[in-house]
Amino acid sequence: MSSFRLYSLAAFLFASLAGNACAAPVVELTADGTKYRGLNVLHDKNVCWIAAPDGTYQRISLGNVTSFRKPGGEFHSASPSSLATELRKQLGRIYDVQNKGNFVVCAPKGKAQAYADVISGVERSFNSYFGRRGWTLDRSQFPLVVVVHPTRREFDKEVQSVGMTPNSLLKGFYHPQTNRVTLYDLDTDAPLPPAEVAKASGNGKTALSDATRQTVIHETIHQLAFNSGLHPRVGNNPRWVIEGLATMLEAGALDSTVRSDTEGRINQDRLDWFRKYRATRRKGTVADLITNDEAMFAANSLDFYSEAWAFTFYLAESRRADYVRYLKRIAARDPLENEYTPQQRLADFQAVFGKDLRLVETQFLRFVDGLQQDEK
Structure with missing residues (x-):
């Protein structure tokens, strides 16, 4: 790309950041034959990060951009309910999908509500913890998706799809670029004792093992931290x-x-x-x-x-x-x-x-x- 065209692109991107981020324009860039449309999150003279309505980030090298424009309209993130509908179609009938506040929780049949209850509790406590320390955290601009796969096999495929290597110690992860938490139902590794299952059923709930709960809580904390201003989703975080x-x-x-x-x-x-x-x-x-x-x-x-x-x-x-x-x-x-x-x-x-x-x-x-x- 010529220096003049790069300058024009930089000016275009700068203009798209102006004003209230909630009323920022949609931008469209084409690079390496792929069209990217969404919110200009941030950029410099070399790269640009574009957010899709579901919160996914894409990194684009500006030297590879062949066209750019504003197709019109303001950028709006997806609503949790619309994203839940989309995920039901993507994941199929073996998953339940539940909305809980800003979260969209996808889990094996009969378990989504149990996971959603844990996650909702973590969010309340997380905000309260920092509020007591004088820090009012940002609210996530995007719905927060948590996917619990039925078995490790599906989970390992997801691990590989984001460029990571499966290993026996990895039970779940949060990925800043997809903005999703992914794990698998650890109860398939070690089924809960019948007494615990019966106790939860008697209270109208689905039991989750301590190991499963701890993994969900740990990864949800990462997701909340990366979406509330504690950790930037782009950059080198210690x-x-x-x-x-x-x-x-x-x-x-x-x-x-x-x-x-x-x-x-x-x-x-x-x-x-x-x-x-x-x-x-x-x-x-x-x-x-x-x-x-x-x-x-x-x-x-x-x-x-x-x-x-x-x-x-x-x-x-x-x-x-x-x-x-x-x-x-x-x-x-x-x-x-x-x-x-x-x-x-x-x-x-x-x-x-x-x-x-x-x-x-x-x-x-x-x-x-x-x-x-x-x-x-």
Whole structure:
């Protein structure tokens, strides 16, 4: 594309961002023979991200754009009910589809309502948690879709369709580009005891196992965080921040409203693992977590999750206002900046929590030791 045409395209995209995002015009770009129509979410001189009405994002290289225009009309996101109708047609009769607020929940026959009830509760508690900390979160611009496949086989196909590799530890995921949560019915791996099923049936409900509930809660927290201004859907988000928040909130933190109830907010599974991992954990790991979390995750994901949970829990409990300020700071970064370097990550952290990481690590480990003592 010529420099003049690129300039014209940039001006066109800039104009499409002007004014109220809710009244932004529909834009249409053609690139590599494919036509994209939707909302210009953000762009720079090289790329543009277009949102479809269902909330799916598409990344378009502007150098490959052959035509662009405004076909007329304002952009409107799909309604939950219209998206539910579309998903019923796509998924077929083996799935139930339920609307609950802004959520569209697709699950095996007879279970959608049970999943929807859990998800709705997570949303209320999530907003309340941050509201108590002085942060009124944004409402999602798009319906939030959760798909629960009947078996791992269907789930693994979905994993592969978004370019990921299936593995036995992966039970569910949230994908920022599709904006969907996908998991499978974990109860097919280990059926619930008959007594639990009978108890739920007696109350007019469908039973979900603890493992299933925890997976749904964890992935829904990701989805809410990426749609409420906590994490940008485009850009380099520190993995330890993303997973630390989800593992902290998936346990009891969402429902514990008494500030002194630290024990009620502990994720016991993560704490137990951290205790074991602590024996081989080397000094200076906090600096590695902040600057090089992807390498930690690749080396041992369970050690990484326990460290991310423990450190996040320490910050949220002991440095409450600073933790919120830090989340706001990294959420405000330019999402189109190509790289979030280790130096930038460290500088952002130190700007809020101080430059002495050795002191931070000492206080952090002392805090965790106190949790262990409380358990005895």
